[in-house]
Amino acid sequence: MARGNRQGIRGGAVVVAAAVAVAGTVWGAAALVGPGHGTGRQPAHENAARRTGSPDDGAKGGGRGAGGAPQSRIPDGIAHASESGGDAVNITIDDGPDPQWTPKVLGVLKKYDVKATFCMVGPQAKAHPDLVKRVVAAGHRLCDHTADHDTAMDKKPVAYQERQILDAKKMIEDAAGGGAEVQYYRAPGGAFTPDSRRIAAANGMRPLGWNVDTKDFGRPGVAAIVNAFKSEIGNGPTVLFHDGGGNRAQTVEALDQVLAWLKDRGRPTGFPVRTAPDGS
Numbered sequence: 594m595a596r597g598n599r600q601g602i603r604g605g606a607v608v609v610a611a612a613v614a615v616a617g618t619v620w621g622a623a624a625l626v627g628p629g630h631g632t633g634r635q636p637a638h639e640n641a642a643r644r645t646g647s648p649d650d651g652a653k654g655g656g657r658g659a660g661g662a663p664q665s666r667i668p669d670g671i672a673h674a675s676e677s678g679g680d681a682v683n684i685t686i687d688d689g690p691d692p693q694w695t696p697k698v699l700g701v702l703k704k705y706d707v708k709a710t711f712c713m714v715g716p717q718a719k720a721h722p723d724l725v726k727r728v729v730a731a732g733h734r735l736c737d738h739t740a741d742h743d744t745a746m747d748k749k750p751v752a753y754q755e756r757q758i759l760d761a762k763k764m765i766e767d768a769a770g771g772g773a774e775v776q777y778y779r780a781p782g783g784a785f786t787p788d789s790r791r792i793a794a795a796n797g798m799r800p801l802g803w804n805v806d807t808k809d810f811g812r813p814g815v816a817a818i819v820n821a822f823k824s825e826i827g828n829g830p831t832v833l834f835h836d837g838g839g840n841r842a843q844t845v846e847a848l849d850q851v852l853a854w855l856k857d858r859g860r861p862t863g864f865p866v867r868t869a870p871d872g873s
Contacts, residue, residue: 805829
């Protein structure tokens, strides 16, 4: 019986090791097949919070950041609400910066005097520090979108998640220079875990979800992107667009139309909340 148990354990270890190896996903592969983009995928234990903005929006965070420095007042709940309150809309831009498309997105945002949150992939920021600096100089905010855009990172060890988050944060900060702050963390494909949220909050970054998936990553056509926005904006204020991961011409045009639509209706824009409703 003992020998059979040992064989079973060894066999299970082999299966687990193989599963971990297969689950390894880098940004290049994610860009090709697009898992987690345009699907609204979220791990089951996080799904309700992402879609409704509660109860995680008010969850408390804290702890210690890099080097043991105390970090407080940043909750680890997934943020959706807008700092501007009311019917304000948060525009978020993922997967860049990209030398072709990020400047075009910045141009549209400037046209409508809208500030956005740019969720950057670490190596992309490192490769294009000029664009990171342009984003900061224009008054937009920075968000950590990990080092490798691994949409399966919620299945990986905590140490791996921590490296993905903190390595990217450093790359983005180094690229931005001037003491620019990375204020949010967004898991690739929505693959948050309680540990990744805790790590982000402990290092001064509010976990950032979304309510409106425009499906722009899959390039379904400008009209489809705009219609997805209009049909989902009732779900909540935080809207997902992309400036990286491929040709974003449709995104640029759709973003222009979306911002014109918001302007015509007097809908303000803002940044996602970083703190709990009581200001803590």
